Amino acid sequence: MAENALPKGYEPQDIENRWRTHWEENKTFTPDPDAPGEPYSIVIPPPNVTGALHMGHALNLTLQDILCRFHRQKGRKVLWVPGTDHAGIATQNVVERQLAREGKGRHDLGREKFIERVWQWREEYGNRILSQIRKMGASVDWTRERFTMDEGLSRAVRQVFVKLYEDGLIYKGNYIINWCPRCHTALADDEVDHSAEKGALHYVRYPLEDGSGHLTIATTRPETMLADTAIAVHPEDERFSHLIGKYAILPLVGRKLIIIGDKYVDREFGTGCLKVTPAHDHNDWELGRKHGLEVLNILTDDGVLSEDAGPDFAGLDCAAARKKILVMLEEKGFLDRIEPHEHNVGHCYRCKTVVEPYVSTQWFVAMTKLAPRARAAVPAQTQIYPENWEKTYYNWLDNIRDWCISRQIWWGHRIPAWTCEDCGELIVAMDAPQACKCGSTRLTQDEDVLDTWFSSALWPFSTLGWPDSTEELKQFYPTSVLVTGFDILFFWVARMMMMGLQFMDEIPFHHVYIHALVRDEHGKKMSKSTGNVIDPVEMIDKYGTDSLRFTLTAFAAMGRDIKLSEARIEGYRHFINKIWNAARFALMNLPEEQPAPCDLAAVQELHHRWILHRLEEVKSSVDSAFTGYRFNEAAQTLYKFFWNELCDWYLELSKPDMQAGGERRARAQFVLWTVLKEVLVLMHPVMPFVTAEIWNVLPGVAGTDIACASYPETRPACVSPDAEKRMALVQGVISAIRTIKAELNIAPTTRLNALVRTVSDAALEELEASREVISVLARLEGLTMGADAAGPRASASAVVEGNEVIVPLAGLVDFEAELARLDKELGKVGKEKEKLEAKLANESFVSRAPADIVAKERARSQELAETQEKLESLRKRLADAMD
Structure with a gap:
């Protein structure tokens, strides 16, 4: 294939915009309820309409998107419902501040005009968070976007209120509440x-x-x-x-x-x-x-x-x-x-x-009556991950008080209750009554609106069309998993449990995954006042969405906060470049069409058998990690496989095959094509854009959409622990020679002679079979192997699985100059180590300095000690070689 099938460098902005548009216009993520496959559904925790994307959102969206893309690959019909919350108090505050700049207040406009002004603000500014969700590459079904104040959800809210009132679970009365004098x-x-x-x-x-x-x-x-x-x-x-x-x-x-x-x-x-x-x-x-x-x-x-x-x-x-x-x-x-x-x-x-x-007349939900069933549902029907959050959930429900749901603001769902001005009768109804039972038409609706969390509590079923009996409701409720932060375990999760059980007679979700906090690199909470906030939108513009997503995933260990820095995001941008460049290399060595297939289970070359074996292990590991919400394990597995094994080893090992031509070349092409194709699918849930772009030009699948590709099937016949064990010996010998070169400042491109004193006939046979690749990858002029192999005294050596790897150094190293260099380096390291040890021995420093600074200095001291030990060992080996 032509080298220019992919541009030389990966430029994420244009590629990301193109794929976002493609997926949305083609309704790629709009499931057909009648299609085959087991349903899988997630409702997005609706961000406030006033909000902007922060790192917590970015993490939450990334993890949800991974799950949705992964389960699509596994053949499930996936529905991920997007939407926003009207955020009563927050939105009203925003619009009131806007009015204040005009010298007005909400009472100057009156209720009706003020509400019109809020809707106008929402149309102009309220979709910013949605555009940022798009920017994250979220594979939501945009055709089913919901808003807590849209007509369907408003009808659901009224019906729930009326039914709870009729059942005696909502009441009005004088009670002490928490009153905000600013928000009134x-x-x-x-x-x-x-x-x-x-x-x-x-x-x-x-x-x-x-x-x-x-x-x-x-x-x-x-x-x-x-x-x-x-x-x-x-x-x-x-x-x-x-x-x-x-x-x-x-x-x-x-x-x-x-x-x-x-x-x-x-x-x-x-x-x-x-x-x-x-x-x-x-x-x-x-x-x-x-x-x-x-x-x-x-x-x-x-x-x-x-x-x-x-x-x-x-x-x-x-x-x-x-x-x-x-x-x-x-x-x-x-x-x-x-x-x-x-x-x-x-x-x-x-x-x-x-x-x-403050004591006032308010509306309340009798939470003490709803809580027991929600408590009993965990973990019998709903599992919380990590499990330790169950105690927090139980504690809140065990000590719950009735929920004050009325708010003295104008923006929100107005309480569907009317009072007769003549007889004082209270009427709670879905629609505005025309007259009281006493005949009076002088009816006044309650001025209050409902707490924003009241409508959010219905989100898992109201977004699917309830109270109507929709096909979406039948297919996708209960939802599969809720991914959320611990801070709304009470606000939202427990209330959704209560409402789902009360109105659907079923739990709202099977699993709840509580993700950790994203902190700064020192473990401190990000805040504008501290000045340590990392803006995800800024990071996307700078490094691309995939870099940010992979960074968050790589550190998303269950129950452990993420310490994030821009340097880490930049570091994973290099990984994206590595993927891109590896794909370019592969495309240069692949035919225009899909390579001719061969029986992968029958290939004999060690490096082919090894990479196919490792691919099977990676498939299994990634599947298990995503299923168990161990996102960081999946990311680390993919990183190690692609960078360390596919790029650093397999692509190099396959170069002689590509140059050889004939069946050998054809076989190598098919193995390379298979591995690249399948690892792109494995990486796609975490890095959707770069994988989609490479897939789009890959022979045999070019022009199709990786977002619709199935998870790679297993090949049990390709599992070969023996190949992995044998490959470890070959890699060990090559690495030993490379390390000797690096330690002695011998240029990597220098061709030299090496010897391997083998400990067994089996080891000799294995290494002889891989002589070509050892010579090519270690850049050797000559290679002698056998039980009697011996080098001159002026040699450097290393032991790999009992086999001694020997590199003669005559003519390669200026021993006097190298010893002088090592002495200088040892002196430099020694001084720094001595200074640092004195600092750490100072009780005043250790007790007064921030804990993270002390830990950093101790880690540096340990690092210097290890460096000193390595340099001293190398100096001794070099001095011994001179004698």
Whole structure:
């Protein structure tokens, strides 16, 4: 075949764009539900419509795409459903910021016009993440793209809400929730990010009503004392149990507070007394319900104190109120002391504002009733990989609270509930009712929308057409696997389990694969503030998609975070080049058409038998690794086989065959063609673009699409451990000669004589059969082998499986100059090693330096020690050869 069948260099941009377009226009990844084959399906974790591709997305997409392309090769009909999430709070925030730049707010537009503005934003900017998913080479079915606010999914959301309400699993009521004053909405418990902050414990004296003394109470939030309605002590605490049922007086306010006994109180924390503020603390809310306490809300939805806090504090934000209260407590003698104290503070997961516990009327899902079935499904029906995440899953379900699903924003699925203004009747229905049962037509729809995660919880079946009984639903539900990050195990995975079991009476997925975090090269979490973020789009533009995908796959060990650097991505770009150049070499040595076939099981040449044996092992290993979600093992197996065995050895070993002509050449061509063709298919799930481009010009398959190719069938007759063992001896001899050349600074191209003193007739026979390839690959002028082979004293030697490999050095090495060079190198290494050892012996450095820096220095010290040992060994061998 002509050398220019492939361009000299691999330029990914044009090739990737061409194949993306080809696959989408030809609907390559659109499965026919009626086609033969076992169904395999994945639903993409829907990224926020406001989002941009980050490394976590890139890893997630790569792993899903590997699974989809692999299972297509295995003959399954694969459906990978793409889509995006409307991201209620995040999207509304984006559009509100846009309006703010115009000097407007959402209330200036009104609800209807604001929603129109959000849809307009979505059309203009909301598809960026989808274009980046395309850029990753994701083999999704774009004809089935879904959006959580599209009509089909909206209908599913309404039906689920109505049915859960009718079954008593959704209810409306007053409850303490997490309130974000910035976003003006309730948040579910798992939408609150907790972080440790330095604060203080404020010890406040509460006088007893009878004048007999006071109780001192420690609090981190003195501003909430204005809403106290009781004091709690442990009923078995001898210090305070006699006060249960009596009253204390609330400082600054004068309100009587009953003293209650409850075992919830931690006798060891603070003073052992607890102020109870049911409206502004989740635990106090439960205490209040248990003891029938008054609930006094002193906050507005803006996070400032209301009129109920009293005239001295109304209108102040929490921070200002705290300062004023502390001053007044000090002035009136109620403040005992203040101590530093670190405690967890909740923040909105979207805008990072401090979240306030807040009592309001909200809608809830009775999660405690849905959780048991979802818990029992793991691992009986659904397996989680890695298995250790099962404990986290169980822990959350065992401690679950009812889910607050109403949000006080405008963008999202509006709650399908209407209230009659005349009789107060609440109507929950799929469609807007025309009139109440009392006859009134004055009906008002609930202003709230549903939590974004409510619609996402239906994703595995709503995207397949539910509530309609579609062919896709019959064929592809339950889905095969969910690939996701650990951070949404609660937000999403557990909720999908509950909804799938409730509405489909089946689990939503058979497997859940939890992938690890992508960190920077030092193991630190990537963040914009740290400045260590690696942008996947930038890496794709610089090195190509396949380089990024292979890097992520190569480090995707189950349960282990990925330490990523740009240098690693660049390194695997060299691997892509290696694949390209090897393919060019092969094409130069292959005919225009498919090579004439031969019986591969009958080939006799050792190097052919060896590469065919290794190919069978690689097929089995890659199959097992992908099936078991051991992505890194598959990548490393493919890398080693292609670079170390196919390129470094087999292509070199086959060169004499190609030059020989005749049947020998024809046989080598067919073996090379077979190996290249099949390894391209094996690599395709990880590196779709470079493999597609090479496949497209490969004789015998040119013009077809590798994305539609089957996984290579096994050839049991080609499995030959004996060939592998025999080949190891030949490779060992060649490598030994090459190593001697390298260590002694003999140019690789220098032709020299070598001897092999063999230990057995079998070894001699094997090496004689491979004399030609040993001579060619080791660049030998002459090769003497046998039990009596012996070289002059001025020789270098190595032992391979008991056989001594000898290289005479006379005329090849300037012994004096080489010894001088080695002495200089030993001196340099010794100085660096001595300096480094002194550094590591310094306790101050070891204790104060970052752990990763210390580990790096220790690794370097070990590396220097090994280098020193090798140089000393080489110097001794050279000195011995001179004597």
